Amino acid sequence: MTGGAAAAGILPAFLAAMDRIAWFSSCAAPLSAAETETASSYVAALGLGSLPVAGVADWRAAQALAQRPDWSRAWWDAESGAEKDLHRRGAQRFGEDDFLAALSRVTEAAASIHDAAEAALARAGLRDEGLAKAAAGAASQACHQAALALLAGAGQSHAFALKFRLFSGGRWPLGIVQERCFVF
Amino acid sequence: MSAAHAPVKSVAELKASEPEYQTAVRKIVRSHAVNELYGAQVYDEPAIALAPNPYLKWLTCRIAMEEYGHHVRFRQLGEQIGIPEEEMTPKGRRPLSIFEFPLRTWEEFCVVKLLADLAEIIQVEDLADCTFLPLRNLAKVTMPEEIFHSQFGKDTCTELIKTADGRSKVQAAIDRYYPMMPAFFGKKDSENNALYRRCGIKQRTNEAMRQDFIGRVKALVEGHLKLKLPAVAEAA
Numbered sequence: 001m002t003g004g005a006a007a008a009g010i011l012p013a014f015l016a017a018m019d020r021i022a023w024f025s026s027c028a029a030p031l032s033a034a035e036t037e038t039a040s041s042y043v044a045a046l047g048l049g050s051l052p053v054a055g056v057a058d059w060r061a062a063q064a065l066a067q068r069p070d071w072s073r074a075w076w077d078a079e080s081g082a083e084k085d086l087h088r089r090g091a092q093r094f095g096e097d098d099f100l101a102a103l104s105r106v107t108e109a110a111a112s113i114h115d116a117a118e119a120a121l122a123r124a125g126l127r128d129e130g131l132a133k134a135a136a137g138a139a140s141q142a143c144h145q146a147a148l149a150l151l152a153g154a155g156q157s158h159a160f161a162l163k164f165r166l167f168s169g170g171r172w173p174l175g176i177v178q179e180r181c182f183v184f
Numbered sequence: 185m186s187a188a189h190a191p192v193k194s195v196a197e198l199k200a201s202e203p204e205y206q207t208a209v210r211k212i213v214r215s216h217a218v219n220e221l222y223g224a225q226v227y228d229e230p231a232i233a234l235a236p237n238p239y240l241k242w243l244t245c246r247i248a249m250e251e252y253g254h255h256v257r258f259r260q261l262g263e264q265i266g267i268p269e270e271e272m273t274p275k276g277r278r279p280l281s282i283f284e285f286p287l288r289t290w291e292e293f294c295v296v297k298l299l300a301d302l303a304e305i306i307q308v309e310d311l312a313d314c315t316f317l318p319l320r321n322l323a324k325v326t327m328p329e330e331i332f333h334s335q336f337g338k339d340t341c342t343e344l345i346k347t348a349d350g351r352s353k354v355q356a357a358i359d360r361y362y363p364m365m366p367a368f369f370g371k372k373d374s375e376n377n378a379l380y381r382r383c384g385i386k387q388r389t390n391e392a393m394r395q396d397f398i399g400r401v402k403a404l405v406e407g408h409l410k411l412k413l414p415a416v417a418e419a420a
Contacts, residue, residue, distance in 0.1 A: 066237065110249065137244070
């Protein structure tokens with residue numbers, strides 16, 4: 001089997017899962033114990049230790065939180081480092097061109113998430129093109145990261161698999177601010 | 185001039201049209217496919233790391249995806265009309281000269297969105313009356329996103345110039361990128377542009393679009409942002 005066929009063979013179930021997700025459908029609802037546990041595990045899997053997890057009340061609060069100047073660069077750097085590691089492993093496994101072609105399929109499939117973000121905002125009585133695009137961008141990035149983990153064979157306990165699980169439940173993980181992980 | 189050519193409604197009709205018309209359509213579709221991808225790779229993807237907070241990083245992710253999506257749409261049309269795939273990537277075709285000046289700062293990205301996406305809007309506006317209807321439809325579909333990207337450049341530059349440091353950095357970025365923008369519209373007496381107008385694919389000369397761009401940029405940079413445009417040679 002070629003690298004392209006092998007990479008493509010892994011993707012259909014993931015693409016189908018993406019298609020079934022009710023993106024942003026749980027935003028603003030109180031976090032369940034399971035969601036809080038998943039968020040804690042996500043932070044720990046990034047190597048950032050044990051941090052408290054907090055919910056976010058509404059879309060405007062989420063937008064403001066994501067623009068705070070005191071956000072954690074260590075969190076973003078940990079994700080970027082994990083992306084590079086998974087990219088190297090995935091490219092070794094399938095070959096760079098076939099690996100990138102598989103990731104491109106995920107990017108193309110993620111294009112429709114924007115409509116879900118607009119719909120979720122509309123349900124909240126909001127119309128904000130920039131916020132819808134930012135939310136869609138965050139979810140698309142999570143799809144890309146989860147696909148990296150999947151293609152690299154990283155397993156379900158990888159930070160990106162856990163982050164994708166939060167998005168799959170209709171959430172938007174907003175990252176770490178002031179030593180606290182926020183999930184909308 | 186465009187009235188001289190009847191509308192071509194489909195890829196099947198294109199295949200039955202005169203060779204010159206087919207050549208013109210292939211050239212312009214190939215150009216858009218290459219440059220949309222190159223723009224995403226050289227500007228939008230690197231800008232994610234430069235963005236100052238998660239919100240702008242995610243918004244930039246989405247913008248990069250939309251630019252990539254434009255490439256995909258032009259590439260799909262290109263495949264339907266028989267353009268080899270390798271000719272629709274930067275590896276296979278030489279891109280525009282602006283792409284040889286990669287990003288160094290977030291302010292530069294905001295200025296690229298302000299200037300280059302306005303230039304793209306002017307190019308896409310000209311396709312809105314294109315005689316090849318699949319291309320006309322594609323222009324209409326991509327236009328709202330291009331308008332958002334340009335507005336994003338205006339909004340972020342407007343925010344940045346509220347501080348003296350930001351104002352200085354935005355001016356430096358304009359000084360760096362604006363001089364290469366007039367050439368974006370091609371040569372004054374371009375044979376390709378003459379071909380496009382003969383076929384009704386484009387409506388205006390390169391020079392007319394260039395002058396339109398310069399006027400609109402002056403209003404944005406000097407009128408709205410109260411910054412200065414560097415003197416440049418307007419003719420390519």
